[in-house]
Amino acid sequence: xxxxxxxxxxxxxxxxxxxxxxxxxxxxxxxxxxxxxxxxxxxxxxxxxxxxxxxxxxxxxxxxxxxxxxxxxxxxxxxxxxxxxxxxxxxxxxxxxxxxxxxxxxxxxxxxxxxxxxxxxxxxxxxxxxxxxxxxxxxxxxxxxxxxxxxxxxxxxxxxxxxxxxxxxxxxxxxxxxxxxxxxxxxxxxxxxxxxxxxxxxxxxxxxxxxxxx
Numbered sequence: 001x002x003x004x005x006x007x008x009x010x011x012x013x014x015x016x017x018x019x020x021x022x023x024x025x026x027x028x029x030x031x032x033x034x035x036x037x038x039x040x041x042x043x044x045x046x047x048x049x050x051x052x053x054x055x056x057x058x059x060x061x062x063x064x065x066x067x068x069x070x071x072x073x074x075x076x077x078x079x080x081x082x083x084x085x086x087x088x089x090x091x092x093x094x095x096x097x098x099x100x101x102x103x104x105x106x107x108x109x110x111x112x113x114x115x116x117x118x119x120x121x122x123x124x125x126x127x128x129x130x131x132x133x134x135x136x137x138x139x140x141x142x143x144x145x146x147x148x149x150x151x152x153x154x155x156x157x158x159x160x161x162x163x164x165x166x167x168x169x170x171x172x173x174x175x176x177x178x179x180x181x182x183x184x185x186x187x188x189x190x191x192x193x194x195x196x197x198x199x200x201x202x203x204x205x206x207x208x209x210x211x212x213x214x
Contacts, residue, residue, distance in 0.1 A: 049124025
């Protein structure tokens with residue numbers, strides 16, 4: 001095998017690894033906007049959520065869409081879903097998200113949560129444990145699940161943390177909350193990097209042999 005051939009193999013491996021890191025899929029039901037849903041916040045409904053079935057990968061961000069309401073703070077939580085309720089402990093909890101009223105995106109970036117394939121989760125906005133919480137907030141609904149096979153659920157827990165309760169969440173006639181989520185492919189297995197390093201070593205070996213023969 002000559003130096004050029006080995007170089008092509010190594011280059012292909014590098015491209016493959018970089019594409020795994022960079023590849024992201026956007027899931028969203030913004031294109032199927034439905035009826036608005038109200039009212040989220042204190043002293044109204046404590047938590048609004050969207051259940052979803054993971055295809056695997058790493059969840060980078062999750063965003064919901066508010067249309068109106070009183071200013072305040074809200075949190076985003078990601079947790080496992082057992083078919084009727086959120087299961088603790090929380091897999092991700094955001095810092096308080098400031099809502100300034102009117103139309104605004106409510107969500108978090110940099111979640112970086114590894115999802116198991118075919119597992120069920122819930123992403124939900126909540127005022128449980130939040131200082132200066134939002135009130136009377138209307139959220140945008142949707143008629144589609146955005147490709148993640150789930151639905152809108154809510155829980156009026158009187159400000160208590162849903163994960164501390166053994167309480168089923170309720171469904172609504174509006175099937176889904178409008179959301180957008182980005183999921184990247186999983187990080188390559190260690191053996192992938194091993195193959196890449198072996199290829200680089202082989203490239204150096206062939207180059208040294210070529211230099212000795214000239």
